[in-house]
Amino acid sequence: MIRSAIYPGTFDPITNGHIDLVRRGSVRFDRLVVAIARNPGKRPLFTAKERLAMAREALRGTPGIEVLLFDELLIDFAARLGCSTILRGLRAVSDFEYELQIALTNRKMRPEIETVFLAPSIRYIYLSSSLVKEIASYGGPVSELVPPVVERRLRQRYGPPAPALPPAKTPRKGTSR
Numbered sequence: 001m002i003r004s005a006i007y008p009g010t011f012d013p014i015t016n017g018h019i020d021l022v023r024r025g026s027v028r029f030d031r032l033v034v035a036i037a038r039n040p041g042k043r044p045l046f047t048a049k050e051r052l053a054m055a056r057e058a059l060r061g062t063p064g065i066e067v068l069l070f071d072e073l074l075i076d077f078a079a080r081l082g083c084s085t086i087l088r089g090l091r092a093v094s095d096f097e098y099e100l101q102i103a104l105t106n107r108k109m110r111p112e113i114e115t116v117f118l119a120p121s122i123r124y125i126y127l128s129s130s131l132v133k134e135i136a137s138y139g140g141p142v143s144e145l146v147p148p149v150v151e152r153r154l155r156q157r158y159g160p161p162a163p164a165l166p167p168a169k170t171p172r173k174g175t176s177r
């Protein structure tokens with residue numbers, strides 16, 4: 001039996017935290033569909049097509065992965081694709097209440113579909129697309145937070161990164177901090 005899962009989200013844009021989760025998911029499922037919600041209500045920075053192109057490029061070469069757009073109830077999309085598992089990421093405690101609410105609502109509508117949560121590497125536990133956009137909008141460095149394709153697109157949007165600051169001065173002995 002082929003085990004198929006769907007990993008839905010806005011991916012505005014895809015970050016190394018999302019990619020970490022895809023890698024963890026991909027070794028546990030034969031087929032993993034990364035499902036990008038058009039989500040106009042969230043007023044994404046990137047269009048659905050741009051988010052799709054970035055995710056496809058970032059995940060190219062990862063076996064068993066498909067990246068698709070969707071614009072309907074997630075559980076209906078999952079059922080049409082034959083996915084009986086929804087994969088979501090759990091970062092800090094702040095994700096928990098929202099994720100539980102969605103998982104239980106989805107279960108009520110389609111009990112045969114189960115939601116599974118994975119935790120990312122500790123390096124990405126506080127990483128979010130919003131944080132990345134905030135940093136990039138002020139010209140801050142994002143190269144360790146997103147794949148190169150996303151860094152390029154963010155630079156096109158917001159301009160080049162700000163010049164590096166001079167190293168901080170070490171306080172003289174006896175001065176308070």
Ligand code: ADP
Pocket residue numbers: 008009010011012015016017018021087088089090091095119120124125126127128129
């Ligand atoms: P949504 O609008 O559905 O929250 P996101 O693109 O923000 O879409 O997130 C999609 C999924 O990826 C969610 O389950 C979220 O918790 C998870 N996720 C986002 N960032 C990370 C990260 N740094 N580590 C692990 N999971 C993450």
